[in-house]
Amino acid sequence: xxxxxxxxxxGSGKSCLAQNIAVMLAHECNASIIMVDCDPQRSTSDWIxxxxxxxxxxxxxxxxxxxxxxxxxxxxxxHYDCVIVDCGGQDNLALRASxxxxxxxxxxxxxxxxxxxxVSHMDDIVATCRMVNPKLKASFVMSQCPSxxxxxxxxxxxxxxxxxxxxxxxxxxxxxxxxYDDSEESGxxxxxxxxxxxxxxxxxxxxxxxxxxxxxxxxxQHFISQQLARGSYNGTRRSQEKxxxx
Numbered sequence: 107x108x109x110x111x112x113x114x115x116x117g118s119g120k121s122c123l124a125q126n127i128a129v130m131l132a133h134e135c136n137a138s139i140i141m142v143d144c145d146p147q148r149s150t151s152d153w154i155x156x157x158x159x160x161x162x163x164x165x166x167x168x169x170x171x172x173x174x175x176x177x178x179x180x181x182x183x184x185h186y187d188c189v190i191v192d193c194g195g196q197d198n199l200a201l202r203a204s205x206x207x208x209x210x211x212x213x214x215x216x217x218x219x220x221x222x223x224x225v226s227h228m229d230d231i232v233a234t235c236r237m238v239n240p241k242l243k244a245s246f247v248m249s250q251c252p253s254x255x256x257x258x259x260x261x262x263x264x265x266x267x268x269x270x271x272x273x274x275x276x277x278x279x280x281x282x283x284x285x286y287d288d289s290e291e292s293g294x295x296x297x298x299x300x301x302x303x304x305x306x307x308x309x310x311x312x313x314x315x316x317x318x319x320x321x322x323x324x325x326x327q328h329f330i331s332q333q334l335a336r337g338s339y340n341g342t343r344r345s346q347e348k349x350x351x352x
Contacts, residue, residue, distance in 0.1 A: 107332075108183055109316075110204045112193035113213040114224040114231075119249040120214055121149040122286050124192040126309045127212075127316075129295035133164040134310075135326040137187040140167040142179065144204070145194035149290075156293030163294060176203040183207075187329045197231060205235035208242055212316055213273075214249040217257075217264035229271040245316055248279040278311035 111124040124141065131137040143150040154168040167186075171178050182189045191208070193201045205211055213228055215221040225246070232244045246268045251261050261279065268275045280286070285305045289296050296305035310322065319325045 107188045108179060108191065108204075108208045108210075109188060110191045110193065110201075110208040110211040111214070112191070112201050112204065112211060113215070114197050114227055115215065115221045116194065116196070118214040118216050118221060119280065119286070120194075121145065121153070121192050122290060123212065123214055123247070123249065123280070123309075123312070124190050125150060125153055125290065126286075126295045126297065127313050128166055128188075128190045129164065129297055130309055130313050130322075131188055131190075131325070131329075132166055133295075133297065134322050135329055137326075137329040138185075139188050139190060140169065140182055140186045142175070142182070142189060142191040142204075143168055143170045144172055144175070144198075144200040145192055146172075147194065150192045153290055153293055156291070158293070160293050163298065171200065173199050174203055175200055176207055179204060179207050187332055197227065202231065202235060205231070205242060206238045208239070210316055211242060211244045212312075213244070213246050215246055215264065215268070216250050217248055217252075217260045222264060222267050225268055225271060229273055232273060243274070243316075245274040245276050247276040247312055247316075250282045251279050253281045276312060276315045278308065278315045280305070280308045280312070 109127065111120045113120060128139050128141055132139045141150055141154065151168055151170055154166065157163055157166065179189060179191065191204045193204060211232070236242055248261055248264055265275050283305050285296050285299060285303065289299050296303065296309060300306055314325070317325055
């Protein structure tokens with residue numbers, strides 16, 4: 107499985123979502139995960155470094171790749187249950203190369219006019235990449251949403267705009283919460299800081315809807331099936347591969 111978190115608009119929380127989904131799949135679904143950081147800002151690489159310096163956290167590997175990375179991603183996919191690609195907020199070669207082999211692309215958008223202006227362009231890119239990768243499942247997700255009840259219509263209207271295009275729009279969203287920033291600074295995820303908190307529920311909801319699963323256990327069983335097929339299942343957590351780690 108190869109999940110790409112990307113889009114044309116910067117600042118929409120792509121790295122945050124990629125990191126938290128990675129932790130959920132690794133920690134709660136026993137999947138072996140590698141993250142691919144394609145963003146020159148190195149947000150995910152810095153997060154991994156902070157994470158590696160913190161004891162008692164589920165290990166997650168990371169590699170930095172740029173440009174024509176299609177073959178690299180296909181190779182990594184042979185060694186891990188899931189490859190999660192964090193692309194920067196721009197249309198570049200790495201984004202399109204990732205889309206050409208990804209099973210899923212998640213495109214975060216804030217319910218703001220300047221974010222919604224990128225929807226048409228992303229729809230064109232997805233349509234182009236589906237000519238090469240017809241199995242690509244693309245979804246928009248509203249992120250960093252305002253929590254005031256008076257702003258609820260803004261979120262609904264943003265979703266309706268996205269639904270005018272031929273791309274799925276997730277029902278699940280994230281709200282603007284300090285815990286997302288706090289967890290990223292410490293190399294952790296919201297699921298590790300407050301496993302039963304509202305932010306953790308948001309991440310689980312997004313991951314399950316993206317993967318079309320009813321429960322975390324369903325996702326876990328999917329990865330166990332993959333591990334059994336490859337002969338790598340050991341009854342507990344699959345060991346993390348090291349061959350491609352920086």
